[in-house]
Amino acid sequence: MSELQYDEKTHRYEPEEGDSDMDKKSLTPFKKIKLAFFRMQTMIHTEQGQTKRILLGLFIVLFLFFWISDSAIPNGIIDQKIQESSDLSSKGSTSRWLKKNKDPRFVIILAANEGGGVLRWKNEQEWAIEHISIANKEAYAKRHGYGLTIKDLTTVKRYSHEFREGWQKADILKQTMREFPGTEWFWWLDLDTLIMEPEKSLEEHIFNRIDKITDRTLKSFNPLNLDLDQPYVDYTEDIDLLITQDCGGFNLGSFFIKNSDWSKLLLDIWWDPISYEQKHMVWEHREQDALESLYANEAWIRSKIGFLPLRSINAFPPGACSEFSDDPRYFYNQKDRDFVVNMAGCNFGRDCWGEIQYYADLMKKLNTKWYTRFFF
Template identity: 55%
Template sequence: MEWKGPREWAIERDSVKNKKRYTERWGYDLDIVDMTTKKRYAHEWRESWEKVDTIRNAFRKYPKAEWFWWLDLNTFIMEPSYSLQSHIFNQLSKNTYRDINDYNPLNISHPFTQPYLDDESRSPVGDGKPESIHLIIPQDCAGFNLGSFFIRRSEWSDRLLDVWWDPVAYEQRHMEWEHKEQDALEYLYESHPWIRSHVAFIPQRKINSFPTGACDENGEDLRIHYHETDRDFVVNMAGCEWGRDCWGEMYAFRQLSNYLNRNPWEKFKDAISDKVRGWLRKPKPEN
């Protein structure tokens, strides 16, 4: 509800332009959600929880779509040459993991061990089939991160979104959930076998790399932080509004992406320029 300054407008402009170019390149549909009216007039406004309702609206708006990708505004697609099919979905089992013990910053006990549950609910990988994956989320140093995640259209997803948005749970627990909808999803995953058996995790740097200013209490983490040499797909300036420069980070990554994705002619020109600059910098021989 605050006025946007030039830097906020610049972040929004660059982020939206980045997503538009990517979706136009690969033939995906892009749905940009403007929350200002909803925030002003909704009887109950839950900051960031609205993504649950937004996803349900997208299900109705795009009835033929199978997978939906949520991206926060402070994200930037670094490698537009990666399609989602080649990067993730063509080898979904290889690119995801079902057993949270592979990386478990929340120390969630997994799998369930109660004897009254079926074999699938007590398995660390559910049924092990990629067809049963309906939610794909990365984890950062503190647990689930929903700045970039995928959800599949299904009856399971409809049920999850209903429970996730449940106002009764919200009213009872929202003061305990510091990270809001992320904490709520963690609670549901930890408590409900029917949810856990259809969730898969994806290495964070596959779809949601962080800059070094985020999750850096223990220094740089190869599982979390962006690496230029590995050409990470997406970078998420998570938490930049808390003591960091959102626009500075967005601008730096935009410039880096442009540099890394130069065409052959641009690379040739840059090579010539570098050589010329090198010659000019050489010390002249003394007479």
Template identity: 60%
Template sequence: MSYNMPLDSPYVDEKKKQFNYKRRALQDRLGTFIAEHRKTVLAVFCALFVLFWFGSAQFSLFSRDPKIVLILAVNDGGGVHKWKGEQEWAIERISIQNKRAYAKRHGYGLTIKDLRTAKRYSHEYREGWQKVEILRQTMREFPNAEWFWWLDPETLIMEPQLSLEKHLFKRLDSLSYRILDDFNPLQLPLDIPYVDYSQEPELYITQDCGGFNLGSFFVKNSEWTKLLLDVWWDPVCYEQKHMLWEHREQDALEALYANEPWIREKTAFLPLRSINSFPSGACSEFSDDARYFYSEEDRDFVVNMAGCSFGRDCWGEMQHYGSIMESHAKRWWRRMY
């Protein structure tokens, strides 16, 4: 026995041998089980992999009954006027990955809706009006959700580390406004009779240089919202006005807000840059107005490349803001290299 060896070392060595033997025996049994049931183990592994990484958040093990659901509608049919090209498909994939990662990170629900060609949407206006019906479908799919967040496919969540609770819901009272006295691009009536502004808002939207913007908005799961969607989807709006209203469902909501007190009293507005910042090039006639445009210095939450298909480069804008988002996500020590 060595001079420095403790007196109980034989006992300790024996315990180590027993522990190592039990560990090897457990590993052998586990290896034997996997070998005998390798097909079952492989199937379970593949199923879990798909659920965690490719499944929508509504199937996630961490958000079976989400309180907030993101809605993203994409057009797998290839468009209305023309088939989508390679860049359009790439933009769609990036947008889906962006929303899926955000929902998974914060435990929100995510539903990805396909704007399939349907008989009642067979003309070129179907994609805008289908937004209302998708909202109704999603409310039936998630009856216990509290809020729904609609996002157009041309949007990117630029600050995915921020939860909606921290960024928005905890400061709605100070962030939102109800009366359009300071910012009213459509010159809508500032007030109409019988409006009770003491009611809690259940629809939060933004305004841009052209009026209401529905590229990113929040709506509460309530009976009021169901009634709003029924009126919004009224055949008078869809069948009679679709040739007159350039922005379709957006113009319909503006008309309802201007004339219906029960809709106005539960509608509130958020600053555009809080959930719906524009890239440079949008609202070109107001290029000097900082209220509209994304600020990298202020690290705006969402950028919406609205209207990029009309004379702008959608793919270039998506790449530009995607690179900004990735640079913000890097750790400080990685930015040094």
């Protein structure tokens, strides 16, 4: 009687080949127990190996899924196809992922191709800046299920002393309110902005704590030295316009306006050509100066405006507000993970392309998951 031999094909311990059937039948009880033990042990090891392989495969699949969803979607501002961004800006299209939710709570409004081809042809860097900015907003809106509409300003006509490009904000806002009648809030963003924290939702960052982070008066910050007190102002009313202030006054590079009757009336008055014709040579900052004037003189307007900290939705890079370069209220802080950076005025003595490249790379670095670094 030969010893038991391990068969790699059947993964079992069997008598050696050549043993007769009589030999197999004549196994002693001890040999039978030993054979059964080895067979059971082999089966256990085989099943454990298969289980380990299955678990390893599931781990790899889940790892790749979360890696792609975490890295490609929020950080895709560089990796988005240039053609897709170009199509959005040229057609003024709205977000394609809203087929099931046609009335999102928030809609982002982005003005693209500002002045393109009217004064001069845009260069390659200016087109690249536009593509990066558009893809940044598209990735953010898609991640959180928000709307996105991109308005093309190519056809803006410039007159010798009545240039109204900045005033188009009111007209575009009214148009967008008609397009999204069920939307609650609209977020206007200038093209030279970047969302630096794509994982933060607007609910989490602002609207779930709106009463804690907004000022209803100018007592804490009043760069224009406007009158603090005005009769008939009711600060208990709900906020319908959320703006920020910088070193020069009201900043409209990034602001929120509610879809309400009050907002529509404000836009009508704000866009009033009578006031524009009277003041367009005096108001250096155009629509911002007009809103400041309305705030200073109209109690019903002051009652519905709230002020967010500048860095909450409008942080500046170094070089902006240069007279206040040591004031931390104005400038982007990487440690605090400020939500949005606004490179306003970069075309006046600064490097727009260099700034947006820097902050786009920084955004990707700050929001890249640790495990993706093993692959890049």
